[in-house]
Amino acid sequence: MKIQQLKQKVYSLTNTKSTKQLKKSYLELVKEKDLRLKESWISIYNTLKLIDNFNQEQTGKMIAKEYGFRSLNDSSNFCNLLDNVKSLGNLFNSLEKRIDNLNTKK
Numbered sequence: 499m500k501i502q503q504l505k506q507k508v509y510s511l512t513n514t515k516s517t518k519q520l521k522k523s524y525l526e527l528v529k530e531k532d533l534r535l536k537e538s539w540i541s542i543y544n545t546l547k548l549i550d551n552f553n554q555e556q557t558g559k560m561i562a563k564e565y566g567f568r569s570l571n572d573s574s575n576f577c578n579l580l581d582n583v584k585s586l587g588n589l590f591n592s593l594e595k596r597i598d599n600l601n602t603k604k
Contacts, residue, residue, distance in 0.1 A: 511546040565589045566593040 507519070510525075514520045521528050527545065529540040561567070565585040568578050 501536045501539055504536065504543050508539060508542050511550065512544075520565060561589065565592075 507513055508520065509515060512520060512524055512565070514523055516532055521533075527542055528538075531541065533539070563589050567582055567585045570582065
């Protein structure tokens with residue numbers, strides 16, 4: 499991957515538009531890095547991906563706990579699967595309510 503592509507991915511993950519803005523908003527991320535080097539951008543990108551993956555994992559755990567999803571494995575029965583389908587329906591209903599609330603606030 500070229501350095502310009504890495505920069506664009508980093509900008510996308512940080513909601514920034516330039517290196518100057520990145521330095522200002524994410525000083526701890528760019529501290530002691532030479533942003534002329536591809537390796538620095540790879541390091542920043544990998545750090546951001548780790549953070550993003552962790553956040554997604556935590557969000558998934560929170561949703562599973564809040565809506566009662568069960569982990570399924572080879573010994574799971576049909577009732578466990580139906581419970582997850584019900585939980586999925588509850589999650590969708592909750593999302594629809596949130597979207598409706600957002601639309602009425604506009």
